[in-house]
Amino acid sequence: MKKEVAFKIAASLLVVVLFVLVEIGLRLSGYGTNYPLFIAVQNNPEWIHMNPEISKKYFGQNGNATIGFQEMFKKDKDLATFRIFVLGASTAVGYPYKKNGSFHRWLQFALNTTFPNKKIEIINLALTAVNSYTVLDFTKQLMDYQPDAILIYAGHNEYYGALGVGASNAIAKNPRLVNLGLGMKKLRLVQVMESMIGALGSSLEKNDEARKTLMEKMVANRKISFGSRKYEQGIQQFNHNMKRIAGYTGKSGIPVFISTLVSNEKDLSPFVSDSIDPSTAADHYFDIANKAYHNGNEVLAKQNYVLAKEYDQLRFRAPEALNNRIKVLADSNDHIFIVDTHSRFETFSEGGILGDTFFWEHVHLNIEGYSLLAYTFYEAILDAGIFGSYDRNKLSWEQLKQKMPVTCVDEFAGKYEVLQLKEGWPFYQSMPQIERDSLEFCEQLGGKLATKLIGWKEAMQTLYVHYRQLGQFEKGIKVAEGLTLEYPYEARFHIETALQALKLNDSHKMLYHFKRASELDSSAENIRKIAVTLIDADAFEPALSYLEYMEQNHPKDLGLQQLYKTIQAIVFDKGKDSTQLAKNFLALGKRAKAVKILNKIVQQHPNNKSALELLQNID
Numbered sequence: 245m246k247k248e249v250a251f252k253i254a255a256s257l258l259v260v261v262l263f264v265l266v267e268i269g270l271r272l273s274g275y276g277t278n279y280p281l282f283i284a285v286q287n288n289p290e291w292i293h294m295n296p297e298i299s300k301k302y303f304g305q306n307g308n309a310t311i312g313f314q315e316m317f318k319k320d321k322d323l324a325t326f327r328i329f330v331l332g333a334s335t336a337v338g339y340p341y342k343k344n345g346s347f348h349r350w351l352q353f354a355l356n357t358t359f360p361n362k363k364i365e366i367i368n369l370a371l372t373a374v375n376s377y378t379v380l381d382f383t384k385q386l387m388d389y390q391p392d393a394i395l396i397y398a399g400h401n402e403y404y405g406a407l408g409v410g411a412s413n414a415i416a417k418n419p420r421l422v423n424l425g426l427g428m429k430k431l432r433l434v435q436v437m438e439s440m441i442g443a444l445g446s447s448l449e450k451n452d453e454a455r456k457t458l459m460e461k462m463v464a465n466r467k468i469s470f471g472s473r474k475y476e477q478g479i480q481q482f483n484h485n486m487k488r489i490a491g492y493t494g495k496s497g498i499p500v501f502i503s504t505l506v507s508n509e510k511d512l513s514p515f516v517s518d519s520i521d522p523s524t525a526a527d528h529y530f531d532i533a534n535k536a537y538h539n540g541n542e543v544l545a546k547q548n549y550v551l552a553k554e555y556d557q558l559r560f561r562a563p564e565a566l567n568n569r570i571k572v573l574a575d576s577n578d579h580i581f582i583v584d585t586h587s588r589f590e591t592f593s594e595g596g597i598l599g600d601t602f603f604w605e606h607v608h609l610n611i612e613g614y615s616l617l618a619y620t621f622y623e624a625i626l627d628a629g630i631f632g633s634y635d636r637n638k639l640s641w642e643q644l645k646q647k648m649p650v651t652c653v654d655e656f657a658g659k660y661e662v663l664q665l666k667e668g669w670p671f672y673q674s675m676p677q678i679e680r681d682s683l684e685f686c687e688q689l690g691g692k693l694a695t696k697l698i699g700w701k702e703a704m705q706t707l708y709v710h711y712r713q714l715g716q717f718e719k720g721i722k723v724a725e726g727l728t729l730e731y732p733y734e735a736r737f738h739i740e741t742a743l744q745a746l747k748l749n750d751s752h753k754m755l756y757h758f759k760r761a762s763e764l765d766s767s768a769e770n771i772r773k774i775a776v777t778l779i780d781a782d783a784f785e786p787a788l789s790y791l792e793y794m795e796q797n798h799p800k801d802l803g804l805q806q807l808y809k810t811i812q813a814i815v816f817d818k819g820k821d822s823t824q825l826a827k828n829f830l831a832l833g834k835r836a837k838a839v840k841i842l843n844k845i846v847q848q849h850p851n852n853k854s855a856l857e858l859l860q861n862i863d
Contacts (some may be wrong), residue, residue, distance in 0.1 A: 276432040281369075281385040282319075291316045299371050301429050302378050302406035304413060305439050308461055310372040312337050313346075316733070317365055321390045326631070328366045329386055331379045332397040333405060335617075336370030339608050340661035342693065342700045344650050344726050347609075348395070350618030352729060354644050355625070358637040360756050365732070370397075373462055375405030376485035377419075381426055383489045387496050393630060394493060395621060396502040397585075399562040399570070400607045402482045403468060409477045410465040410559065417477050419484040457668040459560075467516055467557040470524060479565050486569065490577045499579055501624055503617070504570055504586035507561040507607045509549035510537065510599035515558035515606075515670045526555040542595030549597055558670060560606050583624040585617055592616065604662045605671065611655055615645050649726035651719075653703050656690025664694065685710060700730070717747050728757065735765035739773070746781050755786055762790065768798050775807075779832060784814050823854040835862060 279301045285291040293316040299309040321327055330336055330348045338346025352366045369382055379398050386394065403410040407422050416422050428434050468474045486502075493500050510533070514526030522528045533548035553561050567586055574582035590596040602613030609617060619641045626634055639647070666673040683691070686707070693703045704723050711720035721744040727737040742757035758774050771790050778787035791808040798804060810828050817825045823845065829838040839862060845855040 271432055276435040278430050281382060282389070284319075285316050290318060290320070292319045293317070294367075294369055299374070299378075299406075301381070301426065302371075302374055304441070308373070308406075308413075308458060310374075310458070312371045313368040315367045317367055319389075322363065325363045325365060326392045327390060328364070328393045328395060329382075329389075329391050330366060330368040330370055330395045330397075331382055332370040333374050333401045334370070334372040335400065335607055335609060336368070336397045337372055338368075338614065339372065340604060340665070341611070341614070341650075341654055341658040343654070343730050344648075345611065345614060345654050345658055347397070347614045347618040347621065349729050350615055350644065350648055350650075351395075351621050351625075353648050354618065354622045354639055355631070357639055357647065358626070358634050359631055360637075362631065364631075366395075373401060373405055373458055375399075375401040375408050376482050376489075377407045377422060377426065378405070380423070380485040380489050383492055387492065387498075391498050393499045393501060393625070395583075396489075396500065397505075397617070399482060399505045399566045400507065400560065402562065402566065403465075403474075403478045403559040404459075404462045406462070409474055409481055410468050411462050412464040413462075414464065419481050422481075423485075423488075457665070459665075460669040463558075468559050469518065469557055470555050470563075475559075475563070478559070479563070479569070482566055483569050486573055490573055490580055494577055494579050497579060499581060499628060499630055500577075501581045501583050501621060501628070502570055502574065503583040503621065504567045505562045506586050506589045506598055506602070506609075506613075506617075507553065508598060508600070508603040508605065509546075509553055510597045511603070512606050514552050514556040515560065516556060518555065518557065524555055526552045526557070529555060537595075537597070542597065546595060546597050560670075581624055581628050583621050585620045588616060588620045589613075604658075605666065608662070611650060611658070612645075615648065616641065619644055649722040649724075649729065651704070651707060651723055651726060652686035653690045653693060653707050654726075656687045657693040657703075658690075660691050660694035701727075704730075717744060720744055721748060721750075721753075725753075725757075728760070732760075733764055735761040735770060738764065739770075742774075743777065746777065751783065754781075755783070758786070762793075766793070768794065768801075772804070779807075779811065782834075782837075784811055787811055788815050823852070823858060826855070826858060830858075830862070838862065 277297065279298060280295055281298055282292040283295045285293055293314040294312065296311050296314060297309075299311065303309040317327070318325075336347070338349070343349065346368060348366045348368045352364070355362075355364050355366075371378060376398060379396060383394065402408055405411060407414060407426075409417055415425050429438075465474060468478070489500070514530055517527035517530075518525045529548045530552035533545045533552060536542075536548060537545035550564065554563055571582060574580045589598055589602060593599065593601055602609055602616065604610050622639075622644075625631070626638065663675055665671070667675055678691075680688070680691075689698075689703050689707060692698045693700060698706075704727055708720055708723040708727075711717070711723065721741060724737065724741040724744050728741055731737050738757040738761035742754045742761065745751075745754035745757065758778070762771055762774055771794055775787045775790040775794065778784075778790070788808075788811050791804070791811055794801070794804050795808045810831050814825065814828050814832075817828070823842070826838040826841040826845075829835075829841070839859070842855045842859050842862075845852050846859065849855070
């Protein structure tokens with residue numbers, strides 16, 4: 245008996261040793277990955293961005309993996325930089341918009357405007373079709389990257405997002421087991437098996453499966469009844485992962501701003517309704533709500549629209565229970581701040597009923613919706629005081645919408661993106677007939693962007709040239725400013741924005757973008773260009789600071805030294821009517837200013853020989 249037990253133990257140890265040796269061999273051969281959240285920017289190892297392959301950790305090798313923003317930032321944060329990470333799914337990504345339509349770009353713009361002297365970076369790590377498992381896994385890895393705050397908008401994908409209880413790639417119902425499984429994904433043996441399963445699945449995939457949208461591919465259980473075991477498992481999954489997020493961030497003292505969730509109540513029929521029991525049929529409550537709404541009973545309508553959403557068995561919209569969990573989480577943790585987007589949206593919706601005013605379909609927001617989501621985060625951040633005093637620079641929601649550099653091309657691209665989405669399951673709405681020749685320039689360009697005939701950068705450059713040709717500089721500067729949001733570390737876009745602001749006599753915007761450009765590129769050529777441009781614009785005091793920098797760093801440039809002295813004299817003599825001031829303006833080629841000063845001197849002192857001689861020489 246003892247020999248038999250010993251043999252079994254030895255056999256088990258042999259298997260373990262074999263697995264360990266294979267794992268070591270795979271690692272030594274360079275196979276697989278540790279799934280780092282961030283990787284170095286090519287040819288610039290000091291900078292990093294989100295690993296474009298990271299989503300394969302949650303989706304496997306089946307082709308469903310999604311790619312979000314790859315916004316670069318310094319691996320080692322500057323002491324002066326305030327770093328914010330955004331976590332969530334497709335709404336946090338900004339779907340259906342490209343780039344600046346995302347709420348985090350609205351927020352970035354608002355914070356830049358309110359705190360122009362602070363270096364604030366907002367890095368969006370959201371991915372389409374993920375849920376709290378991914379948010380938790382990202383949070384654990386973020387601790388090493390010095391976050392000053394984390395923003396979360398997540399919950400609609402809790403059932404069908406990657407590894408969710410109703411998802412096609414679910415591996416377990418217990419959140420602890422799923423998180424353990426995620427931890428094991430770093431093992432090369434696990435990755436080998438995933439690759440084999442993925443390859444087998446691809447070979448067996450039928451043509452109609454390949455044509456399915458990601459929404460359809462991710463759904464395994466199309467009927468999850470309200471109050472059912474699987475329904476409760478989804479809530480428990482969210483609650484478990486969010487509590488762990490609170491634990492990790494609490495230990496590190498990192499402020500977390502977590503938003504309540506919003507979805508379309510009034511203008512979206514339930515996807516799947518119980519056809520047997522009217523008391524649990526989503527369509528039943530939706531019909532009651534519609535009748536009540538049309539009869540002017542908004543209170544009854546609101547109650548039943550919410551019930552229709554709750555009883556919708558295709559769970560693409562988060563149940564009310566998740567908002568309750570979010571509020572409890574914030575109440576229980578001092579470092580977690582509630583961003584009550586749901587209440588804010590109700591405030592700006594007729595009768596408090598959420599509909600097409602803010603939504604394209606079930607959960608994805610239009611431009612109005614994203615602006616309000618961003619503004620709600622903005623106010624929560626200001627109220628928390630993490631940036632200190634903001635004096636009189638706070639924007640109103642209307643001011644933010646007016647100033648934000650989102651273009652007509654961004655808006656039309658979003659519209660056409662949604663039209664394409666709605667052609668498939670579960671909407672099945674036919675694409676409307678579009679007369680391409682009758683479309684305006686922005687709509688044509690937006691259509692090309694949505695159908696990937698051009699990229700976003702090319703679309704913006706084309707639009708910028710279009711506005712310049714028409715002389716529409718106010719629209720043009722929005723395009724230029726939008727490029728600074730997408731490429732915040734490229735000085736050339738800040739320079740171009742500053743030059744456009746100069747044409748529009750917007751000195752505040754001009755100075756802000758020149759300052760950013762000089763911080764990004766302090767080369768002699770760039771600083772000289774900024775200084776000369778400011779001098780041409782009669783902005784002598786701002787120009788002086790750039791000339792001082794040049795004087796300190798390039799002392800052998802004699803021409804620059806003389807220019808520095810001239811501007812210095814103008815700044816210190818400003819307000820004085822003297823022949824020397826006039827001479828300084830003449831040295832800069834500013835004849836009109838010199839003549840104006842000399843004429844004033846002659847009027848007050850007709851016998852001033854110096855002034856008279858200068859005037860005579862000018863004439």
